[in-house]
Amino acid sequence: MQQVEIGAAERQRVTARLADVLPVGALLTEPRALKPYESDGLTAIREVPWLVALPESESQVRAVLAICREHGVPVVPRGAGTGLSGGARPRADGVLLGLARMNRILEIDLDNCVARVEPGVRNLAISQAAGEHGLYYAPDPSSQIACSIGGNVAENAGGVHCLKYGLTVHNVVGLRVLTIEGETLELGGKGLDAPGYDLLALMTGSEGMLGVVTEVTVRLLPVPPEKRVVLAAFGEVAAAAAAVGAIIAEGLIPAGLEMMDRLAIQAAEAFVQAGYPRGAAAILLCELDGVGAEVDAALAQVRRILIGQGAFSIRVAVDAAEQAKLWLGRKAAFPAVGRLAPDYYCMDGTIPRARLAEVLAHITALEAEFGLAVANVFHAGDGNLHPLILYDANRPGELERAEAMGARILAQCVAVGGTVTGEHGVGLEKLDSMCGQFSPAELDQMHRVKHAFDPAGLLNPGKAVPTLVRCAELGGMHVHGGVLPFANLPRF
Amino acid sequence: MPPDADIADYLQDAVAGAAARGGALCISGSGSKAFLAAGHATGPQAAGGQLLSTTEHTGIIDYRPEELVLTARAGTSLAHIEATLGAAGQRLPFEPPRFRGGGTLGGAVACGLSGPGRPWFGALRDAVLGVELINGLGERLRFGGQVMKNVAGYDLARLQAGAFGTLGLLLSVSLKVLPRPQSERTLVFELDPATAVARCRAWARQPYPLTGACHADGVLRVRLAGAPAAVDEAAAALGGDGAAAPGYWDALRDHALDWFRSGGCLWRLSVPPAADPAGMDCLINWAGAERWWSAPSGDDATARMLTRVAQAGGHARRFDATYGIQQPTGPAATYVRRLKAAFDPARVLNPHLSPADAY
């Protein structure tokens, strides 16, 4: 969407009207106050917003949307700003609608095993509140201490335990959503379904483009009584990848099944000393949960598979402290890798598990081609890769090289039957890659869905689904194997 | 089982042709759920709609057990799919009903019904990873894919589940499948409805390997499944008054229990699972969340039940020819109508089940 020119008088009017409907201190207008909101977790893409509105209630959100609609001002919703695809990147001509102050847990309903919360509640806060009742909210993105449940819904966030317990879409039973036209949609509830089109599923993962989530009802599960954590080290990446397939093929669904490669292991060891074998080409972290007898049987089975697949070292954590230590290396992997280079670029493709070894080998070849190192830490059980491309933004051309390499990795994910984003969303970042995954007719269908909810195109415009014009201009990219034809043109 | 056949081109021509003529199509699978999809009394045939069957678009396109994913053409029978999965020790997690033994994959997804394990294994829509469909413009489109995690673009694949073919003619569907549990056991408890619901809700807060809980006619049946050790442990903890006849859960799934033969008008109620069942006189499935009610004749009883369900925060639908009609109410209606128009502006696909025109 083109930037909208707003005259000074109109600016004043809108600002005054917004200030009227918001509490004192909930409308930011000063450059210094606006600056922290210029990007989400993808800091390479920035734009300082015109205004930041921080409503504390649904009725305030409704009022802000009404004013923006009347004046034709674009609105960008934001939760905690931990998104990694630029989905919450603001616009200089728009209002950034921050929902972080709507952070009350409204209800923990033990009879129905659900929690009803405002969108700004942090993911982990739900499990903490439910914990005293022996319950928890299963999806656990690595960012869970910070990210908001509203942002999780908008991105359909995943986490380490999604292999067994599902993604956000599988664990949300109800939403309240405000459309930009001012309607309040109550989707689902405390039951398990509702008649008619599944708007709850459609809203989940829609990146804040179809409506603003103002309330979320999530399913709570009993905390598993026992868990076991196994660490297995391999001399070859391919062997670790084969072990992942073998575990699933035997009918086991571990609670988590994560993989890290040599560079990621070294980074994690240097950072938190989790005790990973430094000589390994790859490690697998496998968590099994359930009742005691069940996890022990599964553990014996996993151990046998790991040995059969050539693991040279297998360590089972003896107690909760050691389990936490083994996980620490994985959970701290991103910041650990962040110490290896001034910058890193986190990718998020998903592939069929059977293609893991092949795609990792392809990434190794790309490292040589682009002259950039990659650390791999990822959700192996789901086939969800997170290659971290190391670069230095201060060196001319390196950011562009990292982006071009990232696009090549994503194109390879699509080529083997996968997708350009498993959990981080398209945002602004992967618009070009979407052109390779979807046909013009498919993208057009998505645009018509957007139009159905937001005919004026005011809610988070320009994100998630590329325009056909953009894809047409980019046509050469895929034919020529990913070398950006017009690298000097503005890309966003 | 008919041989594999790809008639996507034929189906696409049929939709494009109907769109060009301003015609309407009534999409069908094996007809096992036609009793839910006859639609308005005027009906598609009455409105000049043509029947278009997908039953000859058959075959499993891709199935690799270690990926836990199966992709099949829409006309493939559920029986064939479940037999293929069974041979590899796997199953459809959502246990789709097979009314009168029939059913195709496309029909199951279009109707969106899930079986007794839904609270624990997820709904049909939860297992949908991707679809290929023909929209009302006659375009062949793919959404989602064959991988477990995929957030590229809007989730237009899951949206097809339960849309009764009003947004697209399904050509093929990719589903997440699961290993079959190593062991299974059913416990029986003689309890009144209120106690049964209370027990189910208490158990839901405990890590028992429950995969079914259904109360009818004074008996609560509970299915346990998983590793043998876990099932044994839970069975010992839960106790019970006996064991159930084999085949109970399939009969429940397919509405083949005697309970469903009472003859009244059948209603499906979807409610918060803890909703008070006293005086409701329902079959209580899904540990409380899904209830079936056979309405006595007379409007009063129905009106009272609808009020109760609404007060409990649930929904009620008659499980008859009107079930498939997409009849939105409230503020969502606008968006539902526009969504229909976004996929099928000329109202070619199942107009007799579609929401009214937008704008």
Ligand SMILES: Cc1cc2nc3c(=O)[nH]c(=O)nc-3n(C[C@H](O)[C@H](O)[C@H](O)COP(=O)(O)OP(=O)(O)OC[C@H]3O[C@@H](n4cnc5c(N)ncnc54)[C@H](O)[C@@H]3O)c2cc1C
């Ligand atoms: C270190 C790190 C680790 C991470 N690990 C994971 C991981 O394991 N799994 C994973 O899935 N993600 C992960 N992420 C990405 C990110 O945390 C998730 O995408 C998260 O869901 C974003 O939540 P947020 O509240 O920060 O949303 P934001 O970044 O503020 O916004 C994200 C998107 O949601 C929209 N949005 C936010 N709130 C609303 C609302 N109330 N209504 C409508 N739209 C809204 C925004 O417009 C934007 O498009 C990680 C990020 C970091 C920085």
